[in-house]
Amino acid sequence: MRKFYFLFIFISCFYSALAKEITFNFNVPVGKIEYFKSEDTNTQAQEFFNGSTTLDLEEKEYYFLFSAEGYPSIQKNLDIKNSPAVDNIIFNQEDSVTVKGNIKNRDAKLGGVKISFTDVNNHSYNFISDLYGNYTAYLPPGNYKVSAERSGYTQNSGLGIIYEFTKRTTPYSLNFELTELPSYVQGHVVDSEGLPIPFPTISIKNGSKIIKLTGDKLGFFKLPVDSGIITILCQKKGYIQNGTVRKIEKNSFTSNIEIALKRSAYSITGVVTDSTKALRGIKLQLLGQDYKKIATTTTSENGFFEFYKIPGDRKVFIVITVNNKIIKKTDLIDLDKDIKNFNILLDFEEI
Incomplete structure (x- = not known):
């Protein structure tokens, strides 16, 4: 019996540590609070009286919509764990227009x-639909682009349209239809050695x-897609683009996509001469713009040299040394393609 008593005390203390009371005080006597946690799909609602109410909430992030008749609604996000125990909500009768609407997916209401x-100044006013998909927005009069977003859904229409909301007397009506995106793909972009390529560009x-979209610092990407055939193309500067085609089933999560990119590699070829004959046995070094050595080669009997398949998309230059002395340095070369007939002329006195 004693063990059960201590277990009860432990559970009670554990729950108390994860819950917190928040008191909201208002400057109006009656109204309504709608709220939900960030991971919830259902909205809870509670009316308040006498200008105050107290909620017992988990120590997580919540979205609130406070409303009172005759006033614009107030939207607020709170991290309950770090919020004060008392929060004052002040309603103001602003010179605003009202937009009301409903959000649905086919016949289902979307909360x-x-x-x-x-608006035209790129300032956004955000509102959250309730459990029944209804929303009410109070806005300064003006022109607006409107978007409706929820994870796993895409907006069917209205994107890019400019709406004029200027009349204060009659509420505007604006409804949206969202389409569910039931399938997800996740992939990984790596190099030829299997190492991650950071921040690749992905086109699907x-x-x-x-x-x-852009992959993360470890080369991963993830996004919702419609079921069917998808084509994925990955790119990164300094690499050869590569991709894959996959069939995505409905309500699936495809995570085994790995796309390997090979580094872009280019060759530089030419002949070293003294204007009369080709020079054999001449040592050439290829250096990067940071003066770090990339490769070394020596001319053949006919003066020919080749730097073969050097990682590209950078600037390089060639130096020639005789008896450990640099006697020739070329201008910077943009190594973004194969370079042929890069012939180098040496003065007889330099050799």
Whole structure:
């Protein structure tokens, strides 16, 4: 019995450590609070009276929408763990227009959708749809681009359209249809030795859409896609682009995609002469712009030299030494292609 008592005390203390009471005080007597955690899909709601209410919340990030009749709604994000125990919410009767609407996917209402109104000054006003997909936005009069976002969904229409919201007397109506993206792909971009290539550029053709994104510092990328055939093309400066084609099933997560890129490599070839004859046995060194040695070669009997398949997309130059003395240094060379007939003339006195 004693063990069960201590177990009860432990569980109670553990729960108390993960929960916290937050009191909201308002400058109006009655209204409504809608809220949900960042990982939730359902919105909770609670009305308040006498200008105050207290919520017992987990110590996580929450999204709140405070509303009171006759006032613009107030949206707020709070990290409950680091928030004060008392928060004052002040409603103001601003000179605003009202936009109301509904968000759905086919016949299903979508809560937790972020609706963003962006004005000509690139300032965004964000609102969250409730459990039934409804939202109400209060905005300064003006022209706006509007987007609706929720993870796993894409917006069907209205992208790029400029809406004019200027009348204060009658609420505007603006609804959105979102399409579910049930499938995800995850991939990894590496070099020929299997080492990660940081921040590669990835282009994915998904149906009629082309999606472009950048991988992370370890070469990984992940995104939602429609089911069907997708084409993935990966690029990185200094490497030869490469890709793959995959069939993506509905409601699937494809994570075994590894794309290897080979380094771009170019050759420099030419002849060293003294204007009358080819020079054999001449030592040439290829250096980078940072003066670090890349490769060394020696001319053949007919004065021919070749630096073969040097990692490219950089600037290099060639120096010629005789008796450990540099007697010739070329200008910088853009090594972004094979360079042929790069002939070098030496004065007889230099040799």
